Amino acid sequence: MKNKNESYFIELPEEVIDLVEFKNHDEIELNIGDKGILLRTDASKKEHVPMKPVVIASVITLVTSFAVFFSFKQIPLTGYNSIATVVVIMGILTGMINFTYFFTKSKHSDIPMITSKIYWRNFPAVLFSYTILLVISLLFLFKVLDQLFLGASFDIYTSSIITTLMISVINYMMIYISRTLTPQSLIRSLIAIIIGGVTIAMITNKDQQWWTTNFSFLGTPDATNSWQFNLTLMLSALLMIALIDYLFVLLYSILGKTKGLIILKVLLIATAISLGGVGFFPYNFNEFSQQMHNRVAGYLVYLFIILIVSIRWLIPGLKKSFLLFSYAIGGSLILGVFLFLGIGYLSLTAFELITFILAFTWLLSLLKYLVDIVTYEGKRFKVKLSTIENNQ
Known part of the structure; x- marks a missing residue:
């Protein structure tokens, strides 16, 4: 007791x-x-979000909404001249402006490991990625709302208020993100872009039974809105390059600018470029695009193999648990190749899906491992809890 x-x-x-x-x-x-x-x-x-810019963006949106909706008796939730249209346009404009302004202010912040350590050369990629992520999120949200409230429409006052409230939330989130960018948040955004983009592409093409062809079908002209899948790969590449550049500035200061880390950075950037190339050169009717698509996809496979095999020599003090995990992923990839090419057990779709999941699980785990080094190296300590008798 x-x-x-x-x-x-x-x-x-x-x-x-x-x-x-x-x-x-x-x-x-x-x-x-x-x-x-x-x-x-x-x-x-x-960290707190200043409300003045949120209020300004909301007032501008309220005035704009009245101007746009003035000649309409009822404004639909989605479609042309709808609430969704104004929210997406005003959300992009005001969100990008506030994101840029507060990112610039945070560059001069004294808070360690936040936006002050992100290079200006990375900012366009970060801004573009978060803007597209915002657009994808809004489109997905209104797609859901349209299904929940089929055919819903509102008067000018209700529509303007709904639009203004949504813009307030968007700007609050964009300002908060711009002031608190960390390696962890960039990885979460990368995961959201990859999973969100690929999932939307799968759902969009469900009626075409894309799985009966192959996983790459999602990026071909035969797919519905194939640009979504290809854009997902290109955005992921941009955000990966920004994250890698950001991470290695911090890693060099902690572990030193070793040859292994320099090689690892080059390999990871090459992997990101190859990933973006798969989306940039879709497998369409253009012969050059087909050749480039196959070539960069091949480079991507080779780079993953090189990374997994050489990882033990590239990162100083690599933990045995992560090394074993890497070898397990590598062994699983080899097994997948055997099941597909060796005995024909796996279909092309299953093989592509399995290798995609395994490869990107390992890549995201590697980035998370590097983030943990940056976040916790030299900052974890064991402390002793002692008691003091209170004399009464």
Whole structure:
């Protein structure tokens, strides 16, 4: 049973004292979550979103909505001259402006490992990726709403209010993202683009039974809206290059600019370029595009093999668990090739899907491994919890 006369204190290593500027009687915020205990030395430094630009964007949208909807008695939820049209257009314009403005401000921030460490050369790729991700999300949202509220329409006042509220949420999110960009958020965005784009392409082509042909069918002219699948690959490549460039600036400062890390960066960027090339050169009726599609797809396979085989020599102090995981993925890929080419057990669609899932699971795991190095290397410490007897 706990003794009520006991108090507890935490002994911090000297390295922590050197990293964090503690002051006597500092108030420390303690949060208990599913991942353990989080201590904040200054709760006032929490990231907050300024509401003034959100309000400005909302007022502009409200005026624009009245102007656009003025001549209509009822405004549909989706379609031409609809709420969806105004939300997408105004969301892109105001969201991009606020994202750019606050990203620029954050470049001069003193907060470590945030946008201040992202190169300007990466900004266009990051901005473009998040803008397209916004568009895809809005289109998906209105597709769902259109199915839920089939044929719904509203008067000018209700439509303007709905539009304004949605633009407020969009700008709030874009400002928050621009001020809190981290390697983790870039990886989450990369996953969202890959899974979201591929899933939408699959759903769009469900009536054409794409799985009876092959996975690559989603990017061919025979597919419905094949641009969605190809754009997904190109966007993923852009965001990957931005993330890789960002990550390796931090990795060099932690692990040193070793030959292994330089080679790893080159291989990862080449992988991203090959991935984008698969979408940039779709397998269509143009013979040159067909040849380039097959060529870059082949390069992508070779690069994955080289990365998996050589990873143990490229990353200093690579954990054995990740090395074993890499070899397991490599072995699974070889098994898939045997089941497809060797004995013909797998269909082309199944083979492409399995190799796609395995390869990108490993790639995202590698990026997550590198992010963990950047995030936690030299920042994890063991502390001792002790008791103090309270004398009454």
